[in-house]
Amino acid sequence: MAHLPLLLLFFLLLIGVHASVSHGSPLPPTYNTSICSKSYKCGDVNISYPFHLSDAIGGTYGYAPFSCGYTDLDITCSWDGRKETPIIQLNGNNYTVLDIIYDSYIIVLADTDALGGGSCPRVRHNVTFGQAYEWLQYTGPSDNLTFFFGCNLLPLPPMDPGLTRFADKYQINCKDFSNGPNGGDSFVFTSGELDPKTESELDRRCSQIIVVPVNRTILNLSNQSALPSGEYGQVLKKGFELAWTSRKDEQCYQCERFQGQCAYSQNRTFLGCLCSDGKVSTKDCRNSGAPPPTSNSSGGLQRWQNKEIAFL
Structure with a gap:
């Protein structure tokens, strides 16, 4: 009977650990700021937050890698022996990244099959976002x-x-x-x-x-x-x-409103808000000296070709 409280305590701790793993453990209180500040060039395209190279995971916490950027927006830099080509997958299909316009939150994609299909390419699939739908949406003309x-x-x-x-x-x-x-x-x-x-x-x-x-x-x-x-x-x-937006993920949206950058695990779990001073927050960077949000904060009004686009 004397052992019962200890067994009960062990059982409760085990449940707590399992719950923490299931819902995503928070990151340590500080991080290496170079994780988010890095910008990679693939061909003529600069790749930086919220995108990231698929082979350039930002860091590890425990045994789980995390990235400074949105899950499912990882880009592969393909090399064909002559040039580098940035490729992103949407629902299992390859699309070539022609440009990323960070000021306007716009990414320009072309079907990789169409680019390599001669003057009259044979398109083979509809364009669907799959899980990336949380971040991407049509915009502009x-x-x-x-x-x-x-x-x-x-x-x-x-x-x-x-x-x-x-x-x-x-x-x-x-x-x-x-x-x-x-x-x-x-x-x-x-x-x-x-x-x-x-x-x-x-x-x-x-x-x-x-x-x-x-x-x-x-x-x-x-x-x-x-x-x-x-x-x-x-x-x-x-x-x-x-266009990309974090509006559908309230945690990430609030993080970015105060100039933070979102860290995600590979299974799409929000891990924390990475602030520019190297601190990690569970919510936002208001206590890290971040400037107040502006009209250009992610998820707000974005300017595109002299038009205002509201992310709904």
């Missing part, structure tokens, strides 16, 4: 290109001139275009070019439909009548823009 692949238009429905009318206008006709093993015809459309009846007919007659974002400004400046003959490839290679 964006539009879509819709691709229908592996289409069999024969036999044509009676008294429906719609299919024959767009066949010559929207059919991809590049010599180096590869439609894939199923053959058939392929088409590309901008937003709003399909009436519901024709789109429904194509849904039934085509083996694959892919919608990809493009920059609306680039699309409007292109020769849209030449999209099927290869102009769409040039539009895809200019990429599309996403």
Whole structure:
């Protein structure tokens, strides 16, 4: 019976340790400020907070590595023997980072398959964010290109001139275009070019439909009548823009409001707020001499091409 209190104490301590590990242990009270101040260059792109190189983890706490930046926004610097290329994965698909505009909280991405697919690349997947959706969102002038692949238009429905009318206008006709093993015809459309009846007919007659974002400004400046003959490839290679924000994670958002930087574990657990004076806070850097928040604080109003964009 004398041992019962000790056993009970040990059991309670074990529960406490397990709970601490499950919810993410806090970091030590101080850290090496070079973890967050480092900026890496990959090709022509500077990589710094909230992005980080996948092989440049900021530090370790216990046995768990942590990064100064957002989980899922790690960038791989790929080397092909000639040049370095920054690559980020969204939902398992590779996208080349064309630029990161830190003042505007904008990252410019292009489908890596499209960049390496010649003048008429074959897009292979829709753009989805997966877990990175917490940080990324569309912003600025964006539009879509819709691709229908592996289409069999024969036999044509009676008294429906719609299919024959767009066949010559929207059919991809590049010599180096590869439609894939199923053959058939392929088409590309901008937003709003399909009436519901024709789109429904194509849904039934085509083996694959892919919608990809493009920059609306680039699309409007292109020769849209030449999209099927290869102009769409040039539009895809200019990429599309996403904004990042910590607004969906209240802990990180409050940290950044007072000039802190967020530390995360690899399993997306917020570990602490890293302040510029080397101190670690569980909330924000108000007690570390940080300046008050401004309109440019992450998650607030961001200025993009002379427009105010509110992260909701």
